[in-house]
Amino acid sequence: MTAIPLPHRFTSSVKKYAMPYVFIAVPVISLIVFLIIPMVVSLWWSFNDYSGLNSPKFVGLNNYVELLTKDKIFTKGLVNTTMFVLLGMSIGPTLGLLTALMLNQKVRFRSLFRTAYYLPVMTSLVVVSTIWLMLYNRNGLINSVLQTFGLAKVGWLSNPHVALISIVIASVWQGFGFETVVFLAALQSIPRELYEAAMIDGAGGGAQFRYITLPALRPVIVFVYIIGIIGSYQVFDQIYVMSSGGPVYSTTTIVYYLFSKFMDLRLGYASAIAYILFAILVVFSYLQLRFSRERA
Amino acid sequence: MNTKKMLFCLVIILGLLLSSCGGSTPQPAVSQAPVTTQAVAEPVTITVWDYYGEATPIKPLIEPFQAAHPNIKINYEAYDWDTTQQKLNVVLSGGGAPDVVTVDMTWIPKYAAQGAFADMKPLSGGMLNGVPWEQAYTAGALKAITYNDQIISALYDFDTYALYYRNDLFEQKGIKVPTTWDELMTAAKALHEGEQYYYEFDADTFHGSQWIYENGGTLLSPDNSTVVFNSPEAVEAITFNDSLLKEGVGLNWTTDEGERIQGVKDGRIAMFSDGPYYMGIMKSAAPEMAGQWRVALHPYSKQPGSYLGGTGLAIPVASTKQEAAWEFIQYAMELENQIGVYTLAGAAPALKAALSSPEVNVEDPYFGGQKAFSIFLQTMETAIPFPYVSSWADIDAAFTNAMQQIALGDKTVQEALDEAAATSQEALNK
Numbered sequence: 001m002t003a004i005p006l007p008h009r010f011t012s013s014v015k016k017y018a019m020p021y022v023f024i025a026v027p028v029i030s031l032i033v034f035l036i037i038p039m040v041v042s043l044w045w046s047f048n049d050y051s052g053l054n055s056p057k058f059v060g061l062n063n064y065v066e067l068l069t070k071d072k073i074f075t076k077g078l079v080n081t082t083m084f085v086l087l088g089m090s091i092g093p094t095l096g097l098l099t100a101l102m103l104n105q106k107v108r109f110r111s112l113f114r115t116a117y118y119l120p121v122m123t124s125l126v127v128v129s130t131i132w133l134m135l136y137n138r139n140g141l142i143n144s145v146l147q148t149f150g151l152a153k154v155g156w157l158s159n160p161h162v163a164l165i166s167i168v169i170a171s172v173w174q175g176f177g178f179e180t181v182v183f184l185a186a187l188q189s190i191p192r193e194l195y196e197a198a199m200i201d202g203a204g205g206g207a208q209f210r211y212i213t214l215p216a217l218r219p220v221i222v223f224v225y226i227i228g229i230i231g232s233y234q235v236f237d238q239i240y241v242m243s244s245g246g247p248v249y250s251t252t253t254i255v256y257y258l259f260s261k262f263m264d265l266r267l268g269y270a271s272a273i274a275y276i277l278f279a280i281l282v283v284f285s286y287l288q289l290r291f292s293r294e295r296a
Numbered sequence: 297m298n299t300k301k302m303l304f305c306l307v308i309i310l311g312l313l314l315s316s317c318g319g320s321t322p323q324p325a326v327s328q329a330p331v332t333t334q335a336v337a338e339p340v341t342i343t344v345w346d347y348y349g350e351a352t353p354i355k356p357l358i359e360p361f362q363a364a365h366p367n368i369k370i371n372y373e374a375y376d377w378d379t380t381q382q383k384l385n386v387v388l389s390g391g392g393a394p395d396v397v398t399v400d401m402t403w404i405p406k407y408a409a410q411g412a413f414a415d416m417k418p419l420s421g422g423m424l425n426g427v428p429w430e431q432a433y434t435a436g437a438l439k440a441i442t443y444n445d446q447i448i449s450a451l452y453d454f455d456t457y458a459l460y461y462r463n464d465l466f467e468q469k470g471i472k473v474p475t476t477w478d479e480l481m482t483a484a485k486a487l488h489e490g491e492q493y494y495y496e497f498d499a500d501t502f503h504g505s506q507w508i509y510e511n512g513g514t515l516l517s518p519d520n521s522t523v524v525f526n527s528p529e530a531v532e533a534i535t536f537n538d539s540l541l542k543e544g545v546g547l548n549w550t551t552d553e554g555e556r557i558q559g560v561k562d563g564r565i566a567m568f569s570d571g572p573y574y575m576g577i578m579k580s581a582a583p584e585m586a587g588q589w590r591v592a593l594h595p596y597s598k599q600p601g602s603y604l605g606g607t608g609l610a611i612p613v614a615s616t617k618q619e620a621a622w623e624f625i626q627y628a629m630e631l632e633n634q635i636g637v638y639t640l641a642g643a644a645p646a647l648k649a650a651l652s653s654p655e656v657n658v659e660d661p662y663f664g665g666q667k668a669f670s671i672f673l674q675t676m677e678t679a680i681p682f683p684y685v686s687s688w689a690d691i692d693a694a695f696t697n698a699m700q701q702i703a704l705g706d707k708t709v710q711e712a713l714d715e716a717a718a719t720s721q722e723a724l725n726k
Contacts, residue, residue, distance in 0.1 A: 019301060052389030053410040073693075137554045158550035160704065243551060248700045264689040265385060265406050 046271035056268065063272035073249055074257060074273065080164055081253040085232040087168045088175075093224050095172065096179025097217075103180070104187045114184065117177040125174060129241035132170035133157070136242070157243050160250035167238050167251055179224050186220040187213070222292040229288075230281050340620045341369040342395035347380040347607075351576075353640040354398070354628065361627050368620045388412050393612040395621040399449060401440055401605040401681060408443035409686035414611040415446035419622040424450070425630055432629075436604050437646055440681035449608030450625050451646035453637050455571035456679040457506055457602040458671050460578075462566040463590040463664060465493060473592055477510075477536055480595040484545035484567065493566035494547035495540055496559060499699035501682070501692050502603050503569060506594065507533035509601025509680060515695070516683045516724075523720045525695060526713035533597070535709045538702055548703040557581045569594050571605075572672045576642025579662050586662045591671045604679035606646060644672055651676070690723035 046063055048056035067074045099117055103110055120128060135141050136156035143153040156166040194212050203211070214221075236255040239245055245252035245260070254277050261270040346354045358370045373394070375383060381403060387393040388407070399407070407413060424432045433441075433451060441449045459474075465487055466473060474480040480495070487493040497503050505515055505525075513529035516522065524530065540546030547564065549556055559565040561582050578589065593600055609628060611621045627633065634650035637643050650656055651673045659665045682688060698716035701707045707715070 022301075051410045052385060053407075053412050133551075134554075136552055138550075138552045139554075140552075155550065155552060157552040160706075246700065247550065247704065248697055248706070263381065263385065265410060267389075 042271040042274060045268045046275050048268040049266075050268040050271075051265040052267050053265065059268070063269050064276070067269070067272055067276060073252060074254075076249045077252045077254050077257045080249075080251060081233055081235065083164060084168060084171075084235055084253065085229055087165065088172055088232050089225065089228050091168070092172045092176045092228060093179045093183075093221070095176040096224070097183050099176070099180045100183035100187055101213075103184050114181060117180045119177070120174045121177040121181075123174065125237040126241055128174045129170060129238045132166075132173075132238075133242050136166055158247055160247050163243055163247060163251045167235075167242060170242070171232075171235065171238055175228075179228075182220060182224060183217065186217050190216045219292065222288060226285060226288045229284050233277065233281060233284075337367060339367050339369070340617050341371055342615075342617050342620045342624060343371045343373060344624065345380060345383075345394040345397040346372065346374050347377045347398045348641055349374070349376060351641045353633070353637045353643070356636065356640065357624075357628055357633055361624060364627070365623055368623060370624065388612060388614065391614070393614045395611060395615040395617050396624055397610055397612065398452070399608050399610045401449075401451070401455075401608055404440075404443065404449065404608070405682065405684045405686065405688035407610075408448050408684055412613060413448040414613050414615065414618050415448065416450060416611070416622065416625075417447050419611075419618055420447075420626070425626055432647055432649070434648060434676050436676060436679045436681065440604050440606075441608060443684050449610040450629055452607045452609050452628065452634075453573075453641070453643040454604065454606035454646040454672075454676060454679075455573065455644070456604055456672060456675040457502070457569045457571055457594060458675050459592045459594040460568050460570060460574065460589055461592065462487070462493070462588055464588040465566055473590075474595040475593070476595055477597045480567075481536075481540065481543070481545070484540060485543065487566045488545040492563045494564060495545055496547045496549050496556065496565040496568040497537065497540070498549050499696070499703040501695045501699070502605075504534060504537070504695060504699045505603050505680075505682070506569060506601055507537045509603075509678075510594070510596035510599065511536075512598040514680070515691070516685070520683050520685050521724070523691070523717045523724060525720075526710070526717040529598075531710050531713055534699075534702065534713065536597070538709055541703060561585065572644035572669065573642065575660070575662070575668060579642070587664050590663055590666055591668050593671060593674055600675065600678045602675050602679040604676070604681045606644070638669075644669065648673075685724060687720075687723040687726060691720040694719040694723070 045056060047058060047060055049059050049062075050056040103113055103117075107113065137143070138153060138155065138158075142156065146153060154162060157163050190213065194216075195208055198208050198212055234255050235253050236259065239251055239253055239256045240259070243251040245256050254273060258270045258273040258277075261267075261273065344354070344358075346352055348354060352374070355372060355374075358372055362368065362370060377400065380398065381400075384393075384397065384399075384403075384407075388410075399413075420429075422428060429447060430438060437451050437454060441447055441451050461473065461483075463473075465471075466483070469486055471483050471486045472479060474483045484495045487495075501515075508515065508525060508530045511529045511533035513524065513527050513533060515525045517524050537546070541548060547559075549559070553559060556565070556568070557577055560568075560578065561584075575591075578585065594602065609625045611618050611625070615621055629647060631647065631649055631653070634645035634647040635653055635655045637645040637650070638656045645651055645656060651669055657667050657669045657673075660668045682692070685691070694716040698707075698712040701712045702709055706712075
C-alpha cells in the first residue's frame, strides 16, 4: 500500500470532517471564552488584592492564608455549608427514594403525582424562598398551626439555632422531586423477573430491596449524591432571599460570603474563596468517582 | 459547496461570539487626572442611572432639562437599588459606566476609597447654582459628600432618624412625649400592653449608632484610626437600648417579623425611629392611620444624634462627559427640582433651602397638621455620616453582628462590643 503523504491525508480528513468540527467549535469557543478564561483570570486575581477599580496588587498566598487561618466568618461559612449539605443530602435522596418506591407501585394517576413532585424543582429557587419566607413569618402559617396545637411560636429565621434547618427544609422541599424522578426511572428499568425469581426463592420485601433494588440503583445513587453535593455546596439563592446570612452568621454559606466580598469590592479575596470551594468539590467528585468504580 | 457551508458557519460563530462580548472596550484604570471632556457646546448624550423606582423625581427632569440644554441628550436607565449596586461594581471596573448615577450614601466608603467618583469641586467652581456648597448644605451633609477634601457626590435626598410615635395613644393615656431616655422608658412602659404598643428597633448599625451618638459617643475616633464603639458612653447607650428589650417594652424587629409597616398597622409598634422616607410609606400603606402618628426629635441622654445617609448623585471618574453630567446634576439640585424630591417621591430634599421652603415644610394632615420636615431639618443639623474608611463594610458587619448577639441575649453588651471592636480594629489597621 502506498503511503499517502501526510499533508494530503490531513487535508482530506479535514475536508471530510469539517462540518462537525465547525459545529463543535461553537460550544468549545463559548466554553473557553465564558468558562476557561474567566477561571484562569479569577485564579490570577486570587493571588492579588483587587478592587476591580484599580490595578491588582500581588499578595501571593495571603488571601488563602487569611481565609483558612484567620477569617472566622469564612470558617463559620464552611461549617454552615457542610451542615447544610449533610442535612440536605441525608433527607433529600431518602425522601426521593421513598416517593419513587411508592410511585413504582401500580398507582393511579402516577404521572400526575410525578409532575406534582417535580413541580417545585422547576420553580425558581427565589420564588420558593420567598414563599417559605412568608410561611416562616412569626405570625405565618407554620406558627399559627403550632399555636392551634398549643405549642409556642418558633423564630424560624430569627433563632440562630434553627435558621439553617429552616433553610434546609425549604431547600429539600424544592429539590427532592428531582431525586424522585431519577430514582423512579431507574426503578422502572429493573427487570421484573428478578423480583419474581426472588419471591419464588422466598425472599421478602426487605430482602428484595437489599439484594435487588439497592444494587441496581447503585450508579443512580452515586450520580444523585455527586450532583447533590456539588449543588448543595453552592447554596446561595435561599440565603440571599430568606436570611441574608444571619442571624449572627448562622446561615452564612461559602457562596453567600463570596458574594458579600464581591459587593465589598474585594475581588481577589472573593476569587480565593471560589477556588477553595472548587478544591473542596474536586476532592468530593474524585472520592465519589473512585467509590463508584471500586466495586464495578 | 463545503467551503460555502464552512464560511456561513464561521460567520454565524463570529456573530455569536461578538454579540456575547460586552459592547464597550474596558476603560483604563481609574485615575483622578483631568479627563478631556467634550465641550458642552457640541451635542452630547449622557447616561443617567436612577434607582428611585416608580415614584422617581429624576425622570420628570429629563424633558425640561433637554429643552433648556439642547446640546445635551439624556439616555435614562432605571434599575432598582440592589441591581444598581451590583451593576456599578461591574461597570466601574469593566467599562460602560454611566455619566450620572444615584448612589446610596452607605456605598460611598467603598467607592470613594477606590477613587471611583469624580471631584465636583473643579467641575462646579465651588458653587452649586450660584451658592457656595457650604451654604447649600448643613455641615453634616457636606461632610457626608466630602472625601479626602473632594466633593464626590451631590447629596440629593437625605435620611436621618426621628421618633415616630402614636400620638393618639399618648393622649389617651396621658403620657408625656419623651425627650430624654428616662422619659422614653417611662413612656414605653406606659404604652405597652400584652403583645401591643412596643418601641420597635432594628439591631443594626443605623439604629445602634443613634444611641451611641445620643450619649456623646462615636463609632471611630475623630481621626478614624481607633474603634471606639465599645467606649463607656457607647456601652451605656447600647445597654439602655437593650434594657428596653429586657423590660419587655422593646421589640427587636427580626427578618421573620415581616415588613415593619405590618407591625405599624396592627398595633404591635407604637414607637420607632426612622427617616423621612417612612412617612411616604405610611401614607401609602397605612392611610387608615392618618392623624394617629406624629414625629419628634428622638429622645437623647446628652445630645440629639442620628446617622446621616440618603441618596447622592455622582459622576464616575471613567465618564468622558463630566461637564455635561455636572450640568444635569446642577439642574437636579435647583430649588424647584429639589422640592420635587418631596412632592414626587415623598423623600426629603437635601438642599437646605428646599427643606425649609413652604412647599416642603407643609402642615402634613397625615401627621395631624404637623410640619414634619422641620423636625427632620432639626435632625439633619446634628446627624453624622458613617466614617469613610475603606474597611467600613467589615466594621459595619462586626457592629451589626454585635447588636444581633446582644438582642438575642447571647452576649453581654460589653462582651459583644469589645469583640466587635477588636475585629473592627484589625480590619481598620490593614
